[in-house]
Amino acid sequence: MGGLGVAIDKKNIPQETIIRLAYYLRTLNWLVQEKRRVVSSQIIASLSGINSYQLRKDLSYFGQLGKRGVGYEVNRLKEYLEEILGLQKSWFACIVGFGNLAKAISLYKGFYEQGVFIKAGFDIQSSKINKKIAGVQIYHIDDIERVVKKEKIILGIITVPEQFGQDACDRLIKAGVKGILNFSPRRLKVEKEGVILKDVDLTAQILYLTYCLKDKG
Amino acid sequence: MGGLGVAIDKKNIPQETIIRLAYYLRTLNWLVQEKRRVVSSQIIASLSGINSYQLRKDLSYFGQLGKRGVGYEVNRLKEYLEEILGLQKSWFACIVGFGNLAKAISLYKGFYEQGVFIKAGFDIQSSKINKKIAGVQIYHIDDIERVVKKEKIILGIITVPEQFGQDACDRLIKAGVKGILNFSPRRLKVEKEGVILKDVDLTAQILYLTYCLKDKG
DNA sequence: CTCTGTGAAGTTGTTCACAGCC
DNA sequence: GGCTGTGAACAACTTCACAGAG
Numbered sequence: 001m002g003g004l005g006v007a008i009d010k011k012n013i014p015q016e017t018i019i020r021l022a023y024y025l026r027t028l029n030w031l032v033q034e035k036r037r038v039v040s041s042q043i044i045a046s047l048s049g050i051n052s053y054q055l056r057k058d059l060s061y062f063g064q065l066g067k068r069g070v071g072y073e074v075n076r077l078k079e080y081l082e083e084i085l086g087l088q089k090s091w092f093a094c095i096v097g098f099g100n101l102a103k104a105i106s107l108y109k110g111f112y113e114q115g116v117f118i119k120a121g122f123d124i125q126s127s128k129i130n131k132k133i134a135g136v137q138i139y140h141i142d143d144i145e146r147v148v149k150k151e152k153i154i155l156g157i158i159t160v161p162e163q164f165g166q167d168a169c170d171r172l173i174k175a176g177v178k179g180i181l182n183f184s185p186r187r188l189k190v191e192k193e194g195v196i197l198k199d200v201d202l203t204a205q206i207l208y209l210t211y212c213l214k215d216k217g
Numbered sequence: 218m219g220g221l222g223v224a225i226d227k228k229n230i231p232q233e234t235i236i237r238l239a240y241y242l243r244t245l246n247w248l249v250q251e252k253r254r255v256v257s258s259q260i261i262a263s264l265s266g267i268n269s270y271q272l273r274k275d276l277s278y279f280g281q282l283g284k285r286g287v288g289y290e291v292n293r294l295k296e297y298l299e300e301i302l303g304l305q306k307s308w309f310a311c312i313v314g315f316g317n318l319a320k321a322i323s324l325y326k327g328f329y330e331q332g333v334f335i336k337a338g339f340d341i342q343s344s345k346i347n348k349k350i351a352g353v354q355i356y357h358i359d360d361i362e363r364v365v366k367k368e369k370i371i372l373g374i375i376t377v378p379e380q381f382g383q384d385a386c387d388r389l390i391k392a393g394v395k396g397i398l399n400f401s402p403r404r405l406k407v408e409k410e411g412v413i414l415k416d417v418d419l420t421a422q423i424l425y426l427t428y429c430l431k432d433k434g
Numbered sequence: 435c436t437c438t439g440t441g442a443a444g445t446t447g448t449t450c451a452c453a454g455c456c
Numbered sequence: 457g458g459c460t461g462t463g464a465a466c467a468a469c470t471t472c473a474c475a476g477a478g
Contacts, residue, residue: 005273012446014446014447014448015425016447017447018424018425018428019421019422019424020417021428022418022420022421022424022426023404023418023421024404025424026402026420032230040458040460041459041460042458042459048221048404049402049404049405049406049416049472051448051449052448052459053448053450054449054461055449056448056450056460056461056462057448057449057461057462059460059461060419060460060461060462061323064262064461065460066456066459066460066461067455067456067459068452068454068456068458068459068460068461069455069456069457069458069459069460070455070456070458070459071458071459071460074360081327084428085427085428085431086425086428086430086431086432087425087427089433093423098319099320099321100317100318100324100351101317101318101325102314102322103317104317104318104320104321104409105322107316107317108318108404108419108420109422110379110419111423112421114420114427116423116427128305132474133469134317145372146390154430155423155427155430162327171298178430178433179423179426179427179429179430180426181422181423181426183329185243186243186247187222187240187264187266187267188266189266191426192330194433195259196426196429196430198422198425198426199266200417200419200422201236201239201240201321202325202417203238203239203243203325203327203328203418204236204329205236205332205398205415206310206328206333206372206374206396206398207235207238207239207302207304208232208235208239208415209240209396209397209398209413209415210302210304210308210333210372210396211235211238211301211302211303212413213303213371213372213396213413214302214303214328215256215303215463216395216411231469231470233469234469257437257438258437258438258460259435259437262440268470268471269437270470270471270472271469271470271471272465273437273438273439273440274439274440274470274471275438276438276472277437277438277439277440281438281439282438283438283439284437284438284477284478285435285436285438285439285477285478286435286436286438286475286476286477287436287437287438287477287478288436288437289438384447
């Protein structure tokens with residue numbers, strides 16, 4: 001049971017609020033480093049690139065986390081956010097398709113700083129298998145069920161080429177993974193109840209820029 | 218002047234619509250490969266992981282692109298979308314901070330297939346400078362103004378560590394870049410009029426998964 | 435009858451204004 | 457006075473229902 005002691009109805013909380021909580025948390029981590037003890041919604045918001053109404057609204061879904069007239073206690077708010085986001089325990093993840101993007105993710109401190117640990121990588125290329133790359137042990141994809149169980153892996157990250165995305169997804173689900181982050185460009189389908197998928201399309205983001213700029217030179 | 222022959226008021230078009238157009242375009246590219254000539258909103262939508270109402274609404278912002286009772290002509294719609302997204306000309310981009318993520322992006326065919334070409338990489342590490350990595354010529358960051366001008370670079374991609382993000386952003390703007398895609402974890406600030414910034418936070422995405430799963434295992 | 439295009443309805447998310455506590 | 461918390465107003469986006477073209 002969480003320390004907030006409040007049952008929160010997730011249904012009414014916008015997805016975007018959760019994404020923003022992650023931004024606020026990063027800002028708070030920085031404020032902790034800066035030895036800031038108390039801070040206003042103004043300051044957190046502007047450091048996070050968001051307005052202060054939005055921040056207060058976002059936090060209000062989870063109870064009264066600040067003090068009126070004063071602000072928020074940096075350490076306490078950080079811990080609250082970590083609790084809300086489920087970061088008080090460790091999360092074990094794996095990456096399917098161990099190319100450059102997988103390497104980048106494995107070495108990216110943002111993940112393990114928040115308690116998300118890459119415990120295994122899977123590939124089909126024999127030159128990679130049974131090696132450690134970027135600190136991650138690589139296995140053949142056919143071993144996925146065994147390794148996911150052994151390493152208690154709950155999260156799967158897909159970084160395979162376009163045509164193998166759905167297969168990677170199906171194998172992850174079959175192996176028992178509960179959350180999937182998909183960087184392969186095609187949108188994937190998840191049939192199984194209780195499994196969450198998030199697609200991240202790197203190309204789509206840059207096409208948004210080309211759209212905005214197309215008439216400007 | 219665009220072939221659609223219609224002036225479109227960008228103000229009323231949701232950002233999310235543009236991101237989805239990029240998904241539809243990918244689906245259409247696949248349908249072209251499959252030699253499909255005509256296709257219904259149903260099919261494009263389901264292949265893109267979106268419902269058909271949404272797809273038709275999204276397209277309707279840009280005019281009548283289909284035929285009632287029939288569907289959409291695959292090739293024509295693809296060309297329309299490319300035009301809307303500004304992909305009928307080439308876009309030259311650079312990457313600041315040439316680590317694994319930069320390598321992954323450089324080798325990712327999704328970019329150059331859409332006419333976005335990575336023309337230069339910038340770093341401070343002398344072992345990388347004046348080499349080609351992943352097919353991209355690497356320069357010292359101090360050369361950025363010269364190279365951006367010479368190579369007619371309009372887009373900048375930031376993949377530096379957290380603490381250097383804003384500096385990378387400022388230098389890109391000073392060099393004359395008009396669109397910035399930021400993968401470094403802190404939110405960046407752009408003062409200059411006419412420059413577009415899009416932040417992509419890789420960690421935030423996985424924290425969304427931990428949030429959803431925290432009470433389930 | 436089929437499938438698109440779109441105003442209207444419905445839903446979701448954001449901003450505001452101010453009450454309430456420090 | 458300062459700053460949070462939140463219902464209410466507002467804005468944005470999505471879904472629907474059906475008109476209209478093939």
